[in-house]
Amino acid sequence: MADAVADTHAAHRWQALAVLVMGACIIGLAAILVRLSDAGPVATGFWRLVFATPLLALMAQRAGGLRGAPSKWALLAGVFFALDLGFWHYGIQYTSVANATVLPNLTPVVVTAFAWIFLRQRPRALFLVAVAAAVVGASMMAIGKTGGTPRNQPLGDALSLFTAFWYALYFLAITEGRKGEGASRIMFWAGLAGAPLLLAAGAVMGEQLVPVTTAGWLACLGLGLMHVTGQGSIAWAMGRLPTPTASVVVLVQPVVAAALGYLLFAEHIGPLQGLGAAVTLGGVVLAQWASRARPA
Known part of the structure; x- marks a missing residue:
């Protein structure tokens, strides 16, 4: 009986891991679509949530309905995600592409620390090694990328660093x-909470709030679909996996983004970036192995 329960648990864990990896790969499309959008950086995030909301409402309705007030966790997730998008998009505007890529990849470090201190999810030493390897690999992928002369590097670095903090809190x-709500329901309420904040921030920053071309609208629509499938998959999987493990696995995003940049925009991938991708994926695999339940 114990063996059967353990086998079932392992099967569910691998299913959640597969969904998490799929969601992270889909989210890897975000940078490509943001580049194709002709609205402002924060305004693009607003349209992403706007187009995602009807689909999330339909999914939540089919999964059990939207009756009742949203939980505080759903509302907090929306606030933190809006801050994540706003800080990251503007960090890219002010600092180098390399720094804007490296600093947000500190998310697993922040998540692991928070989970250890506040959720009492004490990591194994091998897991900490895996976190370090994945972060170093993601950093190697950013080294050597060119992004022009930074407009205000200290400000951009600070915004990019805070991106890791906000994304960790979102996680x-x-x-x-997810302990008390379905993935589609919490995503729906998070979107409703985050969208007005992004719109207000875009207006205050004097951005172009509305896309002016068909391609821009299609890019925003694509971001909405990506949000439902990508972030929705991540939210679903996070109800079944330890938080620190999930935060490391989603580091496959920069690997996917680099591959798409090479295929779609002919962005060069040198030996160092290739090695960084291998190290990142190796860290992700090691983190998954290290976070398995210890045998009794």
Whole structure:
């Protein structure tokens, strides 16, 4: 009986891991679509949530309905995700592409620390090694990328660093919310909470709020679909996996983004970037192996 339960648990874990990897790969499309959008950086995030909301509402309705007030975790997730998008998009505007890529990849470090301190999810030493390897690999992928002369590097670096902090808090809020709500429901309420904040921020920053071309609208629509399938998959999987493990696995995103940049925009991938991708994926695999339940 114990063996059967263990086998079932392992099967569910691998299913959640597969869904998480799929979601992370889909999210890897985000940078490509943001580049194709002709609205402002924060405004693009607003349209991403706007186009995602009707689909999330339909999914939540089919999964059990939207009756009742949203949980505080869903609302917090929306606030943290809006801050994540706003800080990251503007960090790219002010600092180098390399720094804007490296600093947000500190998310697993922040998540692991928060989960250890506040959720009492004490990591194994091997897991900490895996986190370090994945972050170093993602950093190697950013080294050598050119991004022009930074407009205000200290400000851009600070915004990019805070991106890791906000995304970590988003991860933790989703994890806590998933203990009592379905993925589509919490994503729906998070989107409703985050969208007005992004619109207001875009207006205050004097951005172009509305796409002016068909391609821009299609890019925003694509971001909405990506949000439902990508972030939705991540939210679903996070209800079934330890928070630190999930935060490391989603580091496959820069690998996917680099591959798409090479295929679609002919962006060069040198030996160092290739090695960084291998190290990142190796760290992800090691983190998954290290976070398996210890045998009794």
